[in-house]
Amino acid sequence: MARGLDGMVVLITGASSGIGEATARLVAKQDGLPVLSARRADQLEALAQELPGALAVPADVRDPEQVRQLVETTLEHHGRVDVLINNAGQGLHLPLEQVSLEDLVAITQLNFYAPLLAMQAVLPAMRSQGGGKIVNVSSGTSRMVLPGVGAYAATKSALNMLSLVAKEELAPEGIIVSLVYPSITSTEFHDKLRAGSVPSGAAGLTPHSPEYVAMAILRALHTGEAEVIIPHGPERHEEIELAGP
Ligand SMILES: NC(=O)c1ccc[n+]([C@@H]2O[C@H](COP(=O)([O-])OP(=O)(O)OC[C@H]3O[C@@H](n4cnc5c(N)ncnc54)[C@H](OP(=O)(O)O)[C@@H]3O)[C@@H](O)[C@H]2O)c1
Numbered sequence: 676m677a678r679g680l681d682g683m684v685v686l687i688t689g690a691s692s693g694i695g696e697a698t699a700r701l702v703a704k705q706d707g708l709p710v711l712s713a714r715r716a717d718q719l720e721a722l723a724q725e726l727p728g729a730l731a732v733p734a735d736v737r738d739p740e741q742v743r744q745l746v747e748t749t750l751e752h753h754g755r756v757d758v759l760i761n762n763a764g765q766g767l768h769l770p771l772e773q774v775s776l777e778d779l780v781a782i783t784q785l786n787f788y789a790p791l792l793a794m795q796a797v798l799p800a801m802r803s804q805g806g807g808k809i810v811n812v813s814s815g816t817s818r819m820v821l822p823g824v825g826a827y828a829a830t831k832s833a834l835n836m837l838s839l840v841a842k843e844e845l846a847p848e849g850i851i852v853s854l855v856y857p858s859i860t861s862t863e864f865h866d867k868l869r870a871g872s873v874p875s876g877a878a879g880l881t882p883h884s885p886e887y888v889a890m891a892i893l894r895a896l897h898t899g900e901a902e903v904i905i906p907h908g909p910e911r912h913e914e915i916e917l918a919g920p
Pocket of ligand 1: 688689690691692693694695712713714715716734735736737762763764765766785812813814815816856857858859860861862863864865867885
């Protein structure tokens with residue numbers, strides 16, 4: 676990918692592992708300044724040591740006050756926030772009959788409320804800077820009818836609509852909102868489901884690497900496309916890198 680980030684401040688949630696970590700590495704490679712957030716402070720600190728210009732800001736984004744603090748700390752440190760990548764998320768893979776309200780509330784807080792709160796928290800700064808970019812990480816499961824993942828897919832479907840509406844609401848102010856839909860990806864996600872297990876239908880699929888998904892996130896950031904859908908199947912680096920304006 677030829678384009679660079681040239682000192683842009685990029686706040687990434689869920690940066691302690693998987694897609695978020697790979698995205699942080701790519702941001703640093705493109706000369707952006709990653710702000711790394713997640714709950715595991717040790718992981719964030721270790722990554723921040725490796726990446727030039729990186730800042731670790733631990734937060735549990737299910738807590739609205741911690742989301743507010745995360746953005747405030749970013750602004751105190753850098754004086755601006757150019758990009759927000761809402762990536763933290765968790766699965767809940769059970770047939771609907773078995774989904775508990777407690778689990779559903781927990782993943783809704785993480786997958787849906789937290790991205791909304793983070794968007795709300797960065798808007799005043801982005802507005803006063805004259806613009807900004809937001810990338811929300813959804814899931815391909817929200818684009819298909821897949822038994823066993825309905826509750827998780829529903830939280831991501833809610834995020835999709837929020838993002839598409841935000842794109843329209845914020846475009847006049849130069850704030851560009853995009854969605855990325857990863858397919859199955861080789862990360863800790865599948866071992867850290869809130870409840871349930873990966874549906875058997877996923878067994879035949881070859882997972883993508885988190886680096887591949889990170890490329891799609893960076894593409895969304897650079898092109899401002901409303902939606903970047905990552906299809907199942909072999910990784911097609913050139914398509915992900917070069918498609919779009
Ligand atoms: N892997 C897949 O197959 C796949 C497919 C489609 C979409 N996705 C989406 O991709 C995104 C990234 O997931 P991943 O695959 O990279 O999985 P992952 O390795 O498990 O990463 C999830 C990240 O979210 C963070 N997180 C979890 N709960 C949090 C909380 N309460 N507050 C703050 N951070 C929290 C985790 O860090 P801490 O534990 O340190 O807080 C971790 O950094 C998620 O939104 C997921 O829904 C994944």
